Amino acid sequence: MRKNTAKGECLDLAREKKQKSPKNKEFEKLKEGLKNRFVNTAHIMWGRDLNELTPTEIYQTVAATAKQYISDNWIKTNRTYGEREEKQVYYFSIEFLMGRLLKANLINLGIEEAVKEVLDDFDLDLLKTYEEEPDAGLGNGGLGRLAACFIDSMAAHRLPGHGCSIRYQYGLFEQKIIDGNQVEIPDNWLRDGFAWEYRKPDKAVDVKFNGHAYMKEMEDGSLKLVYENPMTVMAVPYDVPIVGYHNNTVNTLRLWNAEVNRDFSDYGMLTQEQMRQKNEYRLFVESITRYLYPDDSTYDGRRMRLIQEYFMTSAGVQSIVRHYKKTGMDIHDFGQKIAIHINDTHPAVAVAELMRILVDEEGLEWNEAWVITRSTIAYTNHTIMPEALEKWPVDMFRTLLPRVYMIIDEINRRHLEEVRERYPQDEGKVRALSIIEDGMVHMARLAIVGCHSVNGVAKIHSDILKTTTLRDFCEYNPKMFNNKTNGITHRRWLMGANPELANLIDATIGSRRWHRHPEQLDLLNDYVDDKPFLAELGKVKRLRKVALAEYIKEHNHIEVDPDSIFDIQVKRIHSYKRQLMNILHIMYQYNKLKTDKSYDMLPTTYIFGGKAAPGYYIAKETIRLINAVAAKVNNDASIKGKIKIVFIENFGVSIGEIVYPAADVSEQISTASKEASGTGNMKFMMNGAITLGTLDGANVEIREAVGGDEHCVIFGLRAEEVLTYYATGTYSAWDEYNTNPQVRLVVNQLVDGSYGDFHSLYDYLLHANDEFFILKDFNAYAEAHEEIMRRYKDKYNWLKSSAMNIANSGCFSSDRTIDEYANEIWQVKPVMMS
Ligand SMILES: *Cc1c(COP(=O)(O)O)cnc(C)c1O
DSSP: OOOOOOHHHHHHHHHHHHHHOTTOHHHHHHHHHHHHHHHHHHHHHHSSOGGGOOHHHHHHHHHHHHHHHHHHHHHHHHHHHHHTTOOEEEEEOSOEEEEOOHHHHHHHHTOHHHHHHHHHHTTOOHHHHHHTSOOEEESSSHHHHHHHHHHHHHHHTTOOEEEEEEOOSBEEEEEEEETTEEEEEEEOTTTTOOTTOEEOGGGOEEEEESSEEEEEEOTTSOEEEEEESOEEEEEEEEEEEEEOTTSSOEEEEEEEEEEOOGGGGOOOSOOHHHHHHHHHHHHHHHHHTTBOOSOSSOOOSOHHHHHHHHHHHHHHHHHHHHHHHHTTOOGGGHHHHEEEEEESSTTTTHHHHHHHIIIIITOOOHHHHHHHHHHHEEEEOOOOOGGGSOEEEHHHHHHHOHHHHHHHHHHHHHHHHHHHHHSTTOHHHHHHHOSEETTEEEHHHHHHHTOSOEEESSHHHHHHHHHTTTHHHHHHOGGGEEEOOOOBOHIIIIIITOHHHHHHHHHHHTOOGGGTOGGGGGGGGGGTTOHHHHHHHHHHHHHHHHHHHHHHHHHHOOOOOTTSEEEEEESOOOGGGTHHHHHHHHHHHHHHHHHOTTOOOOOEEEEEEOOOOTTOHHHHHHHHHHHHHHHHHHTOGGGTTSEEEEEESSOOHHHHHHHGGGOSEEEEOOOTTOOSOOSHHHHHHHTTOEEEEOSOTTHHHHHHHTTSGGGSEEOSOOHHHHHHHHHHTOOOHHHHHHHOHHHHHHHHTTTSSSSSOOHHHHHHHTTTOOTTOHHHHHHHHHHHHHHHHHHHHSHHHHHHHHHHHHHTOGGGBHHHHHHHIIIIIIOOOOOOOO
């Protein structure tokens, strides 16, 4: 057994233990200070005594108190970055799915325990107070959550890295299930204000749309840009502090809000027509940052989305350049001092916007500006699905952004000149590599041409990208392509969401160093055969399952047995994620229980959660089917509770914090090749669930990390097989249906009234030829479930697998991911705060 005797680690442990110990002097001082600030803050904010405040007001008071511990370090951090002229990273993402911030901030500040005790003294409950905070749901799912994990990790590693996004007035809709159907309710998350934001009107910038742009020849023969009659929108930043873990670093997430121009309120003498125009303008401006688009994969004909993209990107890039110039550094060094990362293509227009600023406003030569732009920008691709690659009609683009379009056209002209030199007489290549093709502006192509690094988000995804979706670009410039496997912040998803497990790990390995160095979770590998440890691990898992069972009792009014297998699939509802396969399999198991008296099934609770895009019919029908099957199966006493099905409403970050830690089985069953990475899979793994999955996305690396198939259950088609089927068009869902009686039975039950009328899904599977191979993978999936049950019966080995998953999950911390971005893409170094 490895003994952890390094002196530094023991000291570290002792020091952190001491900080927590209530008898410690320093801790008492911290508490005293907190208490004074808390009471004063309550008086200042509300003009009332503490005991008169509502729970929401208590929350706001605690948040305001915490902000006092943040603001000094925020100011210091910004000053330090400026004085030392440190290279800065800006992570542009149209979504940041932050969730709640109070607990994360208290943990990162290292004052959670002290705050808890102060509140205790006033008979207030910190855990209940956390619940008062609305989720900042400024994202759809994985992509937005990734951005949130990344800024947490950047601050934790003292990297000068900031976020740039939109301050949506309404986040992703709130989901209610009514009569089994999804109903969408606007998410008015700002109703009681957002405690963590700081409005910065003095840092507003103008963003211009429409109008008429052209080059005019000057008297000296030079060309000058003229941009007439643009519509100007004021972008006002709201800054949110991003607190580093125990390190005094506080970075910034800048959220842009669209507002009417400064001189708007100057009504003066207006004709009715002018008045009408003014009102129209106001309505337009106010609509720009009102809604988050509730669809993270397809973008058909939505001009407002393009407006949002340019609004955020232009405001972000302008403010970066403005701040850069204020530091007095030379614009020619911009690429050495600034890294701009674009999370998917939504901010890809940054390429043209930075060119516009450098050429039109800073007066640089085109070639100079181009070198700077390419060395500044890097791009992450999130999908190989061609239908999800963003493109915009040229007409729409040119009308909305006339000058930006001119620049893209010129970028493309010069780019294609080079392409033609490389591939003379190959117009096929030229078309494939052209940013503008068939009347569309291809945003991924713009991003690739205008940046120096393109990365995928898991090994298999990066490989497939290079051989399929981006093949021509990879052949053209292979050096720029690389992989950065996604990660999740273990501070939120393990330490925050599962403190009992975190404590058990601390006690077991006798060190808390993994809090800062998650790769040290691998010290747990010494204990995966340790019976007392496994027994404790089993207790912790049961605790989390009881907590989820209570949540389900309260919200779904369903009793579930914490000793049953908790088999969980929570994520956006999407055909390729195959929630439909999951529920069809449950129907199959239920049939088997009803007809085969000898079927020996372990009691299983199947838990679903996730939102469907409002216009996504098949996804919504899948939700309806899950609830229809649940209604029948949950109430059939004859199966003695062997199957329970629960659909958890309104899945989001905060509900995820309850759900992920409670899983025995993590359902990661996307059609191989379709899930770029997944990050839910990592959250489950880190909390000790066994992955039941396809060889897709990061599942491949999870399997590698746990040492192969002994500690995960892999099934189904491989990516190459799927891609071959697509290429040859040889898959036939009808063949599966005709030759596989198990498949035929459940598919027939979609239309024979067993659960109501689901012709929608029946047609989807058969007439639309089952585009994601649900029927093809069905038997393998059923067998994988049998394997899960065989393993679960062996309690000891199950717990060992669970421990193996936790012990080897350190590489899926976003701290590891961010270090790779910092070293291999951005070339930024940590900055120590005094
Ligand atoms: C992690 C997370 C996701 C991503 O889940 P996948 O299983 O990777 O699709 C989506 N939504 C929320 C709220 C999350 O926390």
